[in-house]
Amino acid sequence: MAGLFDNQAAIYVDARPRYPSEWFSMLAALTPQHSVAWDAGTGNGQAAIGAAEHYKKVIATDISEEQLKHAIPHPQVHYLHTPSMMSDDELVHLLGGENSVDLITVASAVHWFDLEKFYPIVKRVLRKPGGIFVHALECYKTLPFPFESVGVGCEGQPLELDMEKKMSFEGLLKFFRSCSAFNTAKRQGVDLLSGEVVEELESAWGGAELVRTAIYKTYMLAGKVKL
Incomplete structure (x- = not known):
């Protein structure tokens, strides 16, 4: 592994x-x-x-x-x-x-x-x-x-x-990119964080500048x- x-x-x-x-x-x-x-x-x-x-x-x-x-x-x-x-x-x-x-x-x-x-x-x-x-x-x-x-x-x-961890939207994306599922999919030619997905996530998050507390x-x- x-x-x-x-x-x-x-x-x-x-x-x-x-x-x-x-x-x-x-x-x-x-x-x-x-x-x-x-x-x-x-x-x-x-x-x-x-x-x-x-x-x-x-x-x-x-x-x-x-x-x-x-x-x-x-x-x-x-x-x-x-x-x-x-x-x-x-x-x-x-x-x-x-x-x-x-x-x-x-x-x-x-x-x-x-x-x-x-x-x-x-x-x-x-x-x-x-x-x-x-x-x-x-x-x-x-x-x-x-x-x-x-x-x-x-x-x-x-x-x-x-x-708990305070994180920005960029921090959230880094967390996703650190996951084994993301890396496995990437090796198989699948981008789990395509531009469209990132835009949807950013909207749901409340904007790129917002810092939230993740639990x-x-x-x-x-x-x-x-x-």
């Missing part, structure tokens, strides 16, 4: 909303230790820099080198390229070994993951007891989540949250390894 996001990597970091700091404060309160966090499928690092406010070291991984080139710099965040051919043992070693990670986060990238391959790695590296694994974004009501609930949603019943409906699941 790396190539799918390479062409839009440069605008991704500006177009996407930042995760609220209080989300990370809530999650940090659930882990007894705050040494290492792993943000899997980090993209440009929006979740990684939030975790870095509470954890001494954040390992932020992605299969897309182009996304990582545009990652948000932070002294506590270590961005690492993890190509799809990397073995499970290599990845576990890269993350510090088994039982070494206090918090694992995955944002909207989780729907691209091979969960049968990913979940066993989570269970290997997550600190036991006390380590927490978290998904955010997307409607995760049907996502398999074989982890013990920590009070932040459970399998089939994610916690519903709102995420993203988000869903979160957090859990720990069942002992």
Whole structure:
């Protein structure tokens, strides 16, 4: 899936909303230790820099080198390229070994993951007891989540949250252009934001100069390894 996001990597970091700091404060309160966090499928690092406010070291991984080139710099965040051919043992070693990670986060990238391959790695590296694994974004009501609930949603019943972002009309267009559906259609010769569509959107928005507050409906699941 790396190539799918390479062409839009440069605008991704500006177009996407930042995760609220209080989300990370809530999650940090659930882990007894705050040494290492792993943000899997980090993209440009929006979740990684939030975790870095509470954890001494954040390992932020992605299969897309182009996304990582545009990652948000932070002294506590270590961005690492993890190509799809990397073995499970290599990845576990890269993350510090088994039982070494206090918090694992995955944002909207989780729907691209091979969960049968990913979940066993989570269970290997997550600190036991006390380590927490978290998904955010997307409607995760049907996502398999074989982890013990920590009070932040459970399998089939994610916690519903709102995420706000002030944006101009141009910001809205950037958000659409950062989506995988837009890039996929473009590769197939279909322009989802043709001149006619943009004009209709601008009229519905209320004009190109108007700044609105967009509310993203988000869903979160957090859990720990069942002992």
